[in-house]
Amino acid sequence: MTDTRDDSAATAGERSVESTHGRRMRITLTVWRQPSPRVPGTFETYDVPGVSPDMSFLEMLDLVNERLTHEGKEPIAFDHDCREGICGSCGFMIDGQAHGPERRTAVCQLHMRKYRDGDHITIEPWRAAAFPLIRDLIVDRSPFDRIIGAGGYIGVSTGGAPDGNEIPIPKPVADAAMDAAECIACGACVAACPNGAAQLFTSAKMQHLNLLPQGQAERWDRTINMVETMETYFGSCTNHRECEAACPKAISIDFIALMNKDYLKAQFKQRRLVGQTFP
Ligand code: SF4
Ligand code: FES
Numbered sequence: 001m002t003d004t005r006d007d008s009a010a011t012a013g014e015r016s017v018e019s020t021h022g023r024r025m026r027i028t029l030t031v032w033r034q035p036s037p038r039v040p041g042t043f044e045t046y047d048v049p050g051v052s053p054d055m056s057f058l059e060m061l062d063l064v065n066e067r068l069t070h071e072g073k074e075p076i077a078f079d080h081d082c083r084e085g086i087c088g089s090c091g092f093m094i095d096g097q098a099h100g101p102e103r104r105t106a107v108c109q110l111h112m113r114k115y116r117d118g119d120h121i122t123i124e125p126w127r128a129a130a131f132p133l134i135r136d137l138i139v140d141r142s143p144f145d146r147i148i149g150a151g152g153y154i155g156v157s158t159g160g161a162p163d164g165n166e167i168p169i170p171k172p173v174a175d176a177a178m179d180a181a182e183c184i185a186c187g188a189c190v191a192a193c194p195n196g197a198a199q200l201f202t203s204a205k206m207q208h209l210n211l212l213p214q215g216q217a218e219r220w221d222r223t224i225n226m227v228e229t230m231e232t233y234f235g236s237c238t239n240h241r242e243c244e245a246a247c248p249k250a251i252s253i254d255f256i257a258l259m260n261k262d263y264l265k266a267q268f269k270q271r272r273l274v275g276q277t278f279p
Contacts, residue, residue, distance in 0.1 A: 025051045025117040029064060031076055032124035037133050043122070053113035057100065058083060058090065060112050077136040085109040085248065088184030091191075092137040093124045098188035098246040106186060106248040126191035130198070130233045141187045143233040147202055148185075150229035154209060155217040167213050180208035182249040189243035189251070195235035200243040202230045203259035204251045210262055220266040227263050 026049040034041025046068075051060050058080050065075035081089040085106040092107065094100035100110045115121065123137065131139040169177075183204035190198050206226050209215030215222075237256060244253045 023053055023117075024049070025053065025112065025115065025119075027051055027060075027112075027115060027118070028120040029060075030120065030122040031136070033074075033076070033136055034133060035074070036135060041133070043124075051112050053111065053115075055112045056083065056108060057094070057110040057112065058108050077134075077138050079138050080108060083108040086184060088186040091186040091188055092126065093191065095122055098126070098192045099186070099248050104248055104250050106184070109248075126187055128187070128190045128193075128196040129235075130196055131187060131190065139187070141185070144185050144187065144198070144201060146233065147198070147226050147229045148205060150225040151205065151209070151222050152218060152225065154215055156214065169213060173211055177208045177211040180204045180211070180251065180255055183208075183247075183251050184249060186248060188246040188248060190234065192242040192246035193235070193237075194240055194242065195238055197237045197243070198230050198234035199237040199256045199259065200247060200251055200253065202226055203255035206262070207255045207258050210258070219262070220269045223259070223262045223266040224270065227259070 026047070028045060029048050030043050030045045032041055033044045046064055048060065048064055051063065055063070058078070061076060061078060068075050078092065079089045081087040083090070085108060088106075090106055090108045091099060094107065094110075099105060099107045100114070102110050102114055125131075125133055125137045126139045126141075128139075130143045131141055133139050180203075183201060185201065185205075187201070189200040190196055206223060209222065210219050239253075241253055244251065
C-alpha cells in the first residue's frame with residue numbers, strides 16, 4: 001500500500017490558523033454498527049453538522065453520540081481514555097487507514113481540521129482474527145496482555161533504592177530502549193498487517209527490556225515465552241512494513257530484527273537444558 005499520509009508541520013500549522021475563525025463543517029459519517037459478536041454488523045450513515053475544525057476526532061464522535069442519545073438511539077461504542085496519545089485505548093480504521101490519515105498520530109490526537117466541509121468519512125473496528133469484535137468499534141485486544149504476561153518480570157535487587165546512575169548505559173542503547181518503550185499497545189500494527197501479525201508490538205515490548213542491563217537476567221526466557229505466546233494468537237511476519245507505517249509511535253521494524261536475533265540465540269541458550277534432561 002502506498003503511504004499517502006501527510007506529516008507536514010507547516011500544513012498542520014496553516015490549518016490550525018484557519019480553524020480559529022469559528023468555522024463549522026458538515027460531514028457524512030459512515031460507521032460500523034454491531035451490538036455484539038453474535039449479531040451481524042452493518043454500516044450506518046449519519047449526517048453530522050456543526051463540526052468544529054478544532055475538535056478531535058473523538059470529540060466529533062462525542063457530538064454524534066450526544067445527538068443519538070437525544071434521539072433515544074444507541075450511541076456508538078468506542079474505546080478511549082487519556083485522549084493524549086499515551087494510553088493506547090483508542091484506535092479504529094478511518095477510510096481504511098489505522099488511526100486515520102495523519103502520520104504518527106493516534107486517533108485521539110487526530111483533529112477535524114484534517115478534513116474539509118462535505119467530506120465523507122468511513123470508520124470501522126480493527127479487523128484481525130486475534131482481536132474479536134466486542135461492540136461497534138471496540139475489539140478485544142487481550143491477546144496483547146497474554147504476550148506481556150508471558151514476558152514475566154525482571155529480577156531486581158531488593159533493599160535500598162539504588163542510585164539512578166549506578167549502572168552506566170551507553171546513550172544509543174538507552175535511546176533505543178526508550179524508543180521501544182513508546183509502544184502504547186494500541187493494536188494498529190496488527191490491524192494494518194495483511195497477516196494479522198503482532199511482531200512490531202511484541203518486539204517493542206520485549207526489546208525495551210532486552211536492550212538494558214536490568215533486563216538481562218531473564219532475557220532468553222522472556223524472548224522464548226513472548227514469541228511463542230505471540231505465535232499462538234497472531235499471524236506471521238512477511239515484511240510488508242504496514243505495521244511501521246500505521247504505528248502512531250513510529251516504532252521501527254528494526255526491533256523485529258532484534259527480536260528475531262534474540263529468538264535464534266535463545267534457542268541455542270536453551271539447548272543446555274536439553275543436555276541436563278538427557279545426560
Ligand atoms: S507497535 Fe505501534 S501500532 Fe503496534 S501496538 Fe505498539 S504503538 Fe500501537
Ligand atoms: S485515548 Fe489514550 S492513546 Fe488515544
